[in-house]
Amino acid sequence: MSTSRITLRRAATVTAVAAGSVLLAAGVASAHVTVHPESYAKGATDGVLTFRVPNEEDSASTTKVQVFLPTDHPVLGVLVHPQDGWTAKVTTTKLKTPVKTDDGTITEAASEITFTGGKIGAGQYEDFDVAFGQLPEDTDRLTFKTLQTYSDGKVARWIEQPAGDEEPETPAPVLELTAGGEGTAPAASKTGAAGTSEAADASDSTARGLGVAGLVVGVLGLAAAAFALVRGRSTRS
CATH class of the missing domain: 2.60.40.2230 (Uncharacterised protein YcnI-like PF07987, DUF1775)
Structure with missing residues (x-):
């Protein structure tokens, strides 16, 4: 197996672990x-x-x-x-x-x-x-x-x-x-409790969703950079 393939697999593994860690951390944070x-x-x-x-x-x-x-x-x-x-x-x-x-x-x-x-x-x-x-x-x-x-x-x-x-x-x-x-x-009011709760839930869910999405995009960016680097090495070799 070529060095470039080994490096690519390692990059993919690191990316998968990082993405899993991001999602796990988000789940733990929301469990309080x-x-x-x-x-x-x-x-x-x-x-x-x-x-x-x-x-x-x-x-x-x-x-x-x-x-x-x-x-x-x-x-x-x-x-x-x-x-x-x-x-x-x-x-x-x-x-x-x-x-x-x-x-x-x-x-x-x-x-x-x-x-x-x-x-x-x-x-x-x-x-x-x-x-x-x-x-x-x-x-x-x-x-x-x-x-x-x-x-x-x-x-x-x-x-x-x-x-x-x-x-x-x-x-x-x-x-x-x-x-x-x-x-x-x-x-x-009699209906205000539900309204306030729904508004808070929507705001909280949106903020968490955006935060997790941003982290995942960052991880995918690292994966793309690693792939490009490995491909460049493979082309030169």
Whole structure:
């Protein structure tokens, strides 16, 4: 077998491995529990947060999801959208520092939402919609630590916060709070929850699709360059 053919096969193998790694990385990145939209304006009112929970296990189903809401910067007026097959329980906690609003002083806020009774199978995900009355104004982000329990007893703990530019292995869903009305999503209504969720899903899917497509095109470009190089050597020889 000629040297050019051996080199070409090696180039093809490297390209295939690189492309597989790109797609695998994209799949892993999308397997985290996330919150949508990714940002809201500080103090935003009457909105919806969608918690997307994918199943990472091949042989077990997700049967319980616990979302913990921060109480040092509380989310006020929490309401859970009914989810087919699931039962939601909202736990409230007395606030160390009451919050003054136009409607009076709030002394309690939701601290945990537990979803049980349903099932998320392998290769599937579930969106849980949570409406809120008002977001805090005194912080730049909200972290929603989440526990995901599987039918085999395993618990995925999505509780880590990012340190610098590196994403942790099991990151918690994070909502960025912006100033000046930036990042404000449409107000919620009986049909608004679905509309907001669909818009967030479309934007998120498009961004991921473009990112993966760009990476794949880059890999194919490397393959083309390698092929051209090998062909040039073969012609000269």
